[in-house]
Amino acid sequence: MQNIKFVTGNLRKELTGLMNDASSIYILTSFIMKSGVSLLAPFLKEAVDRGAEVRICTGDYLFVTQPDALEMLLEINPKIEIQLYRSNGRSFHPKAYLFQNEDGDGSFIVGSSNLSNSALTSGVEWNLMINNEVDQEVYQEALDAFIKTFHHEQTITINKETLKDYRNEYENYHERHPDLLRQWTKSEEEVLTLPILIEQPEIIKESPVVYGQLTPRQAQKEALEMLSTTLEEGYSKAMVVMATGLGKTYLAGFFAQDFKRILFVAHREEILGQARNSFRNIMPERSMGLYYGKEKEGEADCVFASIYTLGIHRHLASFDPNDFDLIIVDEFHHAAAGSYQKVINYFRPKFLLGITATPDRMDGKDVYAICEGNVAYQLHFIEAIQKQWLAPFHYYGVYDDTDYSQITWLGTRYDEEELTLIQLRDEMADKVLEAWRAHKQTRTIAFCSSIRQANFLSNYFNRKGYRTVSLNSKTVGITRGEAIQRLDMGTIDIIFTVDLFNEGVDIPSVDTLLFVRPTESLTVFTQQVGRGLRLFAGKDHCVIIDLIGNYRNADIKLQLFNTEPAEVKNGKKAAIPSVPSGCELNIELAAVNLLDELNRKRQPRKDKIFGDYIELKKELGRRPTYLELHLQGRSNSREYKQEFKSYAGFLYWADDLTNEEKKAFVDNEDWLVEVESTGMAKSYKMVVLDYMLSRGANNWLNPVTPKDVAPYFHYYLTEKEYRKRIDFSDKASIQLWEFDEQKVGKLIANMPMTKWSGSSKGLTEFKEGIFAIRIDLPVSHNEIVYEWTRQICEYRLHEHFERKEENLKLLV
Template identity: 25%
Template sequence: MKLRDYQQEARVSIQNEWEKGIQKTLLVLPTGCGKTIVFSKVIEDRVIKGERVLVLAHRGELLDQAADKLGKSTGLKCATEKAEQTSIGSWFRVVVGSVQTMMREKRLERFDKNFFDTIIIDEAHHCLSDSYQRVLSYFENANVLGVTATPDRGDMRNLGSFFESLAYEYTLPKAIKAGYLSPIKALTIPLKLDLSTVSQQAGDFKASEIGTALDPYLESIADEMVRTAKDRKIVVFLPLVKTSQKFTEILNRKGFRAAEVNGDSKDRAEILEDFENDKYNVLCNSMLLTEGWDCPSVDCVVVLRPTKVRSLYSQMVGRGTRLHPGKTELLLLDFLWHTDRHELCHPAHLIAENEEVAKVMTQQIEAAGVPLDLEAVEKTAAEDVVAQREEALAKQLAEMKKRKRRLVDPLQFEMSIQAEDLASYVPSFGWEMGPPSEKQVATLEKLGILPDEIDNAGKATKLLERLENRREQGLTTPKQIRFLEQRGFEHVGTWSFDNAKKLIDRIAANGWRTPEGIVPSEYRGE
């Protein structure tokens, strides 16, 4: 099987991390981009080296899917470690294992601690739980690859407490632009759903209380679906089985062909097949279909299980991002959730680089009243955020001029050199989150940057790397930028060191006044 370019890059990057001695690394691929294919090829590489590999997951569907894709893409067969099934005595070098089974002490003790050389964790955002950690700490010498579709750095920061590096990340916007996933249009439904009384449990909203809060709105939500999505193939995520069943009945009364599936549905496989074959056009579920189920023809997702967990939100939306003949886009219905907290996930969080951009995107989508393409909204929102930053920077610079600081504020430097990646940087892994070292602080100060404003080692490292790259390229220094921008010259960060030096020399020779005939706001260097 020939891999796509990004899949091959991911495969190589993962192997490189392990070769460098980094034991625990992450792969981030959006839902629908072939994460199982990638880790199957990684497994093939390790088996060729003579290793034994364990694929660890928390649901039977994920284990079956992994075994099936591994066989189809590499020809490798698997043994299974789940309930009554055991891999002990098997000839196969790959084992797919249920974490609920593997975590048991008696089960673990059947294996030597060095039995597995490599462990693959499917849906790695679950791996911080005690059950996973028990298995991972038992096989502590194994290389570990975590695979997840988590879309934002908030989840990544949590995963950074276990994983040591991010081997490879392929983003949702890249996948859409390359034509591997469906474009997403978001529409905010103008219903104000009050969640202010809903409490939290295990870091998210309590499902039982969401169900109660949602009940009064179900009829209105169904009416809005008739108005906006009656001809679409829809998956609806709800907080409780009873809410899902009630909403299914309401949708059928409104003219939809709706079905409901849950963990106790005896005819689940039949219902899913009928949905795929268009007997039904709406499928309601209580969080059952977030992982391990695909139906590419789905072109509308309705999230009626509000969450602040990005990985969960991404999994729900991911049920509709795959390509399908005749499908032009995925319609994602969002709601005006009223809550005392502001951490709720919205469509913007699928692609926004940071919370600042996500907030502006959400406001623009809510104001539009029609479906908007997420990528187009992200572009305008990012431009608005940059404009707001520049306005705030102008005020900050005015205050800095009064204080006559000797050193350059990092934000001034980042904006002047147009370094959006530095301005929006958020640390992900353990060492990045710690404070800058004494050496980093001293070097930043020596190079003209105010170190007090840099609060983590990751940002200090990136800033020092950028300064070194600029020196090698012969671009302006922070001190040159500060000197000239204080005198009204703009975008000095894009000038060469030599041009800035010549101008500063002319200003010095003119009694530290700008030479006649030079208009700072229009001057762009020689």
């Protein structure tokens, strides 16, 4: 094969030739047509079937990408990963094809050809095909650029659910622009010649911050003690939730000293460099290696790897699953993502440690399953302030009269263009300036919605005589390290930024935070607040200046500061929270009135949990199971039962059942509600039901005896230490730790079978030593009711032990 080849026609021949022996195939095109997918589908299918990794990223610019084309890709093989770049009207026009084989050899093609028939066969196209032997560095840059675009925050994963949304948007757009659709339908393969403008975050490396005395702080000591107990109890996984500013990375480093080889995984390359420096300070005798981009030091004692690089099949396969004794996942709240799951499931370490300041759900349930229900240590920033391990805050809520209800909500954020239009006004900037002047201290970080807003406000403040910089991925003339140093020295007043300071950056001297953006993510808001709470000489408190408008989460976010988060009547919380001693909450009267109004008008709970359900369904690409709803959903899973008596009842209300499922639900609602609501001081009822379900859909309703259930029952409750500790350690059952069929059978007969039979209104029966479920199921409903029962049982067992474990920790 030529090292460099100029291709002006029949690119399909070159692509299919490279696909034949590729172990990794990455395609990035501005749009995809059905005709292009049809050409490559057989070759993509063959590649995935033999184990190749296939990732495809395309864009929605002008809605040229056909929904049918995306559906065709989904149907080839579910292992093909597809991302759609949400351009929001901005031009998106890359065309690139990258290939690698098992030997590490690779080629990439860049040029003018999108994924369409004419572009790959007969069209006038110019493409350059380059073998990686020509320039390994350029090839690696192309690969890194693809990975960053594929995982860009503006991309969404294409699955059956998100495709429905895109299809609706596509059809609505072309209803408004019918000429464009006719043009594409007629020629289908015309190539738009618009400029490429992909925003890629700049990777900025900064000098490490010297930690000082290398002994654990008090919070780290407590966490290390709990982790030590976790190891003694035989756990192989754990999560630590520790507020920003308490030294999570150093905690991980101290913990890692007792392990031989360590893998530290993070999603930002700068975090990897900082973590390596921290570990080196603790363990100078160990070798430290980075694994991302151009640096592949995978043989070191401690390897610090980018999740995106490690997620590439070729790189992951270069390690043996048993290579590492300890794996540490930084910012563990990301761990539910597919890229993390791929890495976590590949390795077999002696221990997996997840560290985070902000689980996606404030109670951490989204990652509970990943760490086997073991949250070894939790210390949120409110508790850390109360312990005087973080600085107190003085919060100033400033009324913002912007009407955010008129701005398009895109599911997780406001439309950037519409939001920017209302933010780039002098009167808005003047209000921000006055609020800052009234409450500021010495060093400020201001969090903005967009680069344009950051630049606008920085220029406005500079014109008013203040010294500010806008620091973002497009900034030239000053690095992040220089900006931090100047802020620390007091030679500038404010750094305006978008998201560069969310995770992994320490600036202890910052004493003022300015929020000039609507709060779209509570996780991000918590991370940003943490940037100002580190203790620092001469810093008594951190000032938080926050614009409060009628945007989503405006009232909810204040609960992050609450020392008493208990709910009040009707499931609502007071709009104004109670804050820790030494902290202040100062909110303008107009903002107080707005918060009260938002609290009163908060969407009904049914609508909210329905919206959260739909968001999770889109993320998964299918209907979530009951346990997935609990672990990953944004609403508390109990709310579904409270409102609809059962998860199946919610699905019936939401009109998300087939006609046969609807009939099965109506006919068997009493049984499903019984399984959902039967009392569970212990897990015993559900363990018996779990045994019955384990026999399969055809046999689950067959009656059982205590003797039948006994071996399964005993094994289930003694298999996991936490189950035995919670539900099998009282006086009545501790003698049964060694299996005795007769004694265990007697316990089962007396406890779950007799009690459930007496409380189930005839739906279960225990008579003459036989336990039975008394429901009549036609053959057409059996599979449906079996699956719903299985999901409820799975959910209730998990939730029972999760809740009991948390209660035990509170008592310690």
